[in-house]
Amino acid sequence: MKITGYRSLTTAHDWGRPVGDVNGVVRTGVTEVPILLIETDGGLTGIGLGQHSDIARVFPAVEGQDPRAVTALYDSMLAHVFKSGHAGATYGAIAAVDMALWDLKAKMADEPLWRTLGALDRFVPGYASGLCYGLGDSEFAAHYRSWADRGFSSAKIKGGKDLDRDIARLLAARDILSVNSARPAMMLDVNEAWNVKQAVRHLAEIERQIDLTWIEEPVRRWDAAGHAAITRACRAAVATGENLTGLDQFAPLFDAGAVDVVQAGSVWGITHFMRVAIAAHSRNLPVSPVGYDANPIAHAAAALPNMIGIEVQDLNWPIGLSVDQQIDDGGIRLGDSPGLGIAVDEARIANGGGAGWNSEGGPHRRPRQAGLRLVPERPFAAE
Structure with a gap:
């Protein structure tokens, strides 16, 4: 079987909140979800999710190849953009192709990807999240x-502007989740909004x-010295890595002893x-994948020895x-459908699209005052 072409679609995720x-909030609660379809001469189609605007530059590295050679093709894509670099949009395209190739590899074996990757158990423990900063x-x-009702006993909240609000919300979420655990694990994600001090x-x-389990992205993603200073100064673990390409x-970060929970963006x-x-495993560090639509990385997380928990953002x-997955008992239960277990109804998404994450006011645009605020800022005066 050979890779013959690709198609791009865009659908929307209605979060209902x-x-x-x-850094910003999409007030409509409707966001875009790009879909990449990798086609083959054998009639199978691989599905990848995520931004892939640079796909035309990356695709020649895999065209005509056997999709089962996934890791070799991943390195081929990196080599293909060697001079111009693989960060940002280019890395997103590589990732979408990679996801689709793994989907194809498992479909060719007629088994779910978690089986192809060697997992023993289809259940992946998780923690509740939800990009909750804009909620009253x-x-x-x-x-x-709603997460407590699904058996979750760990949660990550979004904060970073108003310390009193952050503490109140950590305590509130802890109390809610205490129905499932005497000591829920609580995490705070400030998305690079602070400086080291x-x-x-x-x-x-x-x-x-509060007994904080981890602080996530306290300072800029590349600041190894800063993260190292923070992890030495606090009891909580420092988690980071989702934006490293x-x-x-x-x-x-590894060399500086600057990370305690190693994250990777789905x-x-x-x-x-x-x-x-x-x-991370070679350094005795746990790993945690950051959530994304349809939780595709859960298949890989199920197969790893040092996975501490996957972020689950929506139901x-x-x-x-x-x-083909169920969210219950505090995690994700993967199904038996071949590949990623994702099916695309193209007729339903013909009109596609939602608000862009990078739109004005959205969370992917860094505010000018990030890391420079001297006093707390209430996010929404109406609360």
Whole structure:
């Protein structure tokens, strides 16, 4: 079987609530979900999810190849863009192709990807999330009650502007999840909104009031010295890595002892996640994949020895996608459908699209004052 072509589609995810973080919020709660379809001469189609605007530049590296050679083709794509670099949009395209190739490999074996990757158990433990920064207090409580009803005993909230609000929300979510555990695991994600001294000062205050499991992306993603200073100064673990594009970018963090929970963005593909996870495992560090639509990386997470928990962001799927997995008992239960277990109804997504994550006011645009705020800022005066 050979790879013959590709097609791109765009659907939408209706979250049913505002979604975002300290950097911005999509108030409509409807976001775009790009879909890449990799076609073959054998009639099978591989599905990859995520931005892939640079696909035309990457695709020649895999065209005409056997899709089962996934890891070799991953390296071929990296080599293909060797001079111009593989970060950003280019890495997104590589990741979408990689995801689709793994989908094809498992479909050719007529088994779910978690089986192809060597997992013994289809259940992947997770933690509740939900890009909850834009929710009012009552909406916030209702959101985490829905996770408690699904058996979750761990949660990550979004914060970073108002320390008092962050602490109150950590305590509120902890109390809600205590129906499932006497000591729920609580995490705080500030999406690179602090500088090093702010992080040290804020974490000292937080840890006086709650046993924080980890602080996520306290400072800029590449700041190995800063992350190392923070992990030495606090009891909580420091988690980071979701925005690093390539295994090489983790080396400074590893060398500096700057990361305690190694994260990888689900949008960067399956091969990337597995390589980061094994690098972390060689250093006795746990790994945690950051969530994305349809949870495709859960298949790889099920097969790894050092996976501490996958972020689960929503209970619903993007329009036109059916996904063979169940979210219950505090995690993801993967199904038996071949490949990723994702089916695309093209007729339903013909009109596609939602708000862009990078749109004005969205969470993918860094505010000018990030890391430079001297006083707390209430996110929404109406709360």
